[in-house]
Amino acid sequence: MSLPHAILALLDFEKSSGYDLAKRFNSSISFFWSTTHQQVYRELGKLTEKGWVEFESVSQSEKPDKKVYHITEAGHDALLDWLNKPAPAARFKEPMLIKLFAGRLLSREALHEEVDAHENRHRKTLGYYREVEQRLKAAPGEVKRRYLLPYMTMRLGIRLEEAWLEWIQEVREVLNEQKDPLQKD
Amino acid sequence: MSLPHAILALLDFEKSSGYDLAKRFNSSISFFWSTTHQQVYRELGKLTEKGWVEFESVSQSEKPDKKVYHITEAGHDALLDWLNKPAPAARFKEPMLIKLFAGRLLSREALHEEVDAHENRHRKTLGYYREVEQRLKAAPGEVKRRYLLPYMTMRLGIRLEEAWLEWIQEVREVLNEQKDPLQKD
């Protein structure tokens, strides 16, 4: 029930094509909402039927046409309605933690590999957020004001990534038996 | 593709009924995998057909019968196969952050309400984890050894909750205009 409203929220900021929306989902806000272009196209069809969005076909020279969607007044109202209700519960599914949970069935090497892979992934993501952060800090005042709350969502992303990386260090120490976290020492 | 393996991982630790599995999902490991009893029952049916789990009906005096499921050798093998493959990607969906992202359309009061509700939720969860942590630290050595890696997954839960709470403070300061995080001062 949140995807259509996430799309409306993005379009309310800036009109864009389905393809472009999918990209926005999978770059800037991927850490709290991700999806595929297939789902976006399907959802845009439903939103068009409801009259919450409309599109103009833009023919680009030498490139395939694109449909640039924008939010309508009815769509804006629907978004406001949704925003004024309490947010649905979060859903977090992390298969890697199932592996760690049952990790006593794996070799130390296999566990280290998994942990290394995750460290790379999280370092990369954190690096990306910090880049975006620096770019935003260098932007004009009006942009900063407009993007203040979207930026705050990214601040959480940064804090969560930092927490992950600290935890990964702790796991490594435990795997190497340099630390026994359940002893009260 | 991870739920059946999450069930196998839990059963590999300790046999239990469908009802009980659902409870285990929604208490100890809910922060990285949650589900409903309906889904668990359906999945247990499939796992039984595959021969990866089996059950015994236990008639309890004065209570309805329960089916106590345990993992089979084939199930253990299937779990090991899955554990030896790289973990699928994580999925995190947090509707509250959609609200904050589009928060410029809301009143300051509405935003504060949402933030307060989240602070309560995360404080409660963190309190619960810390209780479990204290109980584990007081447990016998064999229990500690057995639950070392499951405990490490909870350690991440603790760190993520702490990160959320710190971030919520930051959001509050920004909403109260006590802080402008995009100024490089």
Add this chain to the structure above:
DNA sequence: AGAAACATGTAATCAGTTACATGATTGT
């Protein structure tokens, strides 16, 4: 007396993923 917890499930629907399909342009 009523609510919550114990215990199991079916049915219907909704959300999300994977596979397939097409065709042009740009970069290595």
Add this chain to the structure above:
DNA sequence: ACAATCATGTAACTGATTACATGTTTCT
């Protein structure tokens, strides 16, 4: 030559949620 990016979509399937259904015991 080959991969990647731009740009759009359909179809099939799998995963997850919500509503419904039943009956007991224990707690307030």
